[in-house]
Amino acid sequence: MPHTLLISHPMLGPMQAGLEAQGYRVLRRWEMGEGDAAAVEAIVHAGEIVLAPEFLQSLPRLKLIANVSVGYDGVDVPWCRARGIEVTHADGLNAEDVADHALGLLIGAWRNIVAGDQMVRAGRWNNADRMGPRPGLKGRKVGIMGLGHIGAAVARRAEAFGMVVSWWGPNPKPDAAWPRAQSLLALAEGSDILVVACRADAANRQAVNAQVIEAVGPRGMIVNVARGSIVDEDALIAALKDGRLGRAALDVFAQEPTPAERWEGVPGTVLTPHSAGGTVDSLPSMIGQTFENLRRHFAGEALLSPVSA
């Protein structure tokens, strides 16, 4: 009897053939038929999508949620653990890619690269009226929220541009190469650019609130490559409209896909469709790790990358 997996979202659909080639029976959540729920032994999942406990309770044989992604904020891990459901994720595999994208957002927004492209294509470039000059990057203070794999990779890149790095996270890191601020608010107050690079959890939900946003200030910028849930997006939009925040470069949003109309008339923004983490280099590694976690689970071996929290 083959083991039965459930792919939780259409964006993971391309994995189906590979999973079937490994001998699994693969169901699709968006096409479930009668009796399917009773068969599901593991879910192949993208961690940013919410898996409601009510749905999980309808799967009596479920024993594993294997996240292809690094993040797993859509999964209630303590709830799963209490019911004997294990959770795995990709462990740091795309940190370099996410950090690359974070710098692309940072420079693209700070140095008017996206706005410049719009200007050239609209025929609004004329030599007598260039865009106003922007501050350079050298010497700018970048504050990183979360100094994990991604945050540290952002820090190393920022230093190559002559930026001055500090960070904040809930836990001190005695070996960190950069100073830790006293608090998230202190980090924001001391930064020209705040980069959100931490794992999302219940403790940091909307932690980047109106007060933190205003501390970054009218000449400052917020970059988010973590999760939309960490930022109070309504407060962010209001601050950008009022000029209390200078710029925002976002790869993640409160709701994804974010509605285009939500950003109409919001100045100083660069927006990408949650594309920081997936490259042709990182995706095969992440998928390979998912396959190995599935294999180990069904073989009764220790999982390769269980969620550690």
Next chain:
Amino acid sequence: MPHTLLISHPMLGPMQAGLEAQGYRVLRRWEMGEGDAAAVEAIVHAGEIVLAPEFLQSLPRLKLIANVSVGYDGVDVPWCRARGIEVTHADGLNAEDVADHALGLLIGAWRNIVAGDQMVRAGRWNNADRMGPRPGLKGRKVGIMGLGHIGAAVARRAEAFGMVVSWWGPNPKPDAAWPRAQSLLALAEGSDILVVACRADAANRQAVNAQVIEAVGPRGMIVNVARGSIVDEDALIAALKDGRLGRAALDVFAQEPTPAERWEGVPGTVLTPHSAGGTVDSLPSMIGQTFENLRRHFAGEALLSPVSA
């Protein structure tokens, strides 16, 4: 009697008040009246704009062309020298800013940041059909044409992203930290990304020709933060349309402003309005150096940053 200066282009208009505050009489080329030509002793200039010898010959008292810019490709330096006209420029003052912009273009084009922004704003983002994943930056080969101040600053940044750097220029540099290719064509053949960062001169006019462009290839990208004259722009556009070149990220163009319609339907491009070099950090330095060159010239002292070629 105050010395008489000529501002050569409206984009330098904002400098007029500062020059007058130094005691100069300031004329504007686009508003010259009868008798003005005979008074001009020095031109304050943006080096990418062509100063035709016919025009210079109409200025009998001209003894100095002070470029606010680093580049001076619009000035025929040997012609000037032969007539006793000295030429100064900004010496490397904005290399860090240009390199920052080059990396912003590179990441913005390679990782679909500009295209992603367009997708989100057009409401074309849906989770089942994200943009296809792109190759990451780590391990990609970046070839730099011209290892001067700017090229070296690009190389240092590229290494922080795990890219593998090589370069080519007409003169060997025994102290360079990166290997020099045998030729520009060999550099292009060995690179995923070719960054044009050299000074423009008669010898490298359209040096990035159809053959070099095709050597970069369908999966490759060209970034130009130097001068449009160095690239055969018609060949570049044809190669992008045919898929013989993957992408191009350009801050400089054959004609500036480049006509918007020239880029309609040309895939894989990011275009910025020659904004790499001017930041609120670099511009005051460049303007200050221009002022000092003017002061020294009229005081009979050695110039601070004469053109060395």
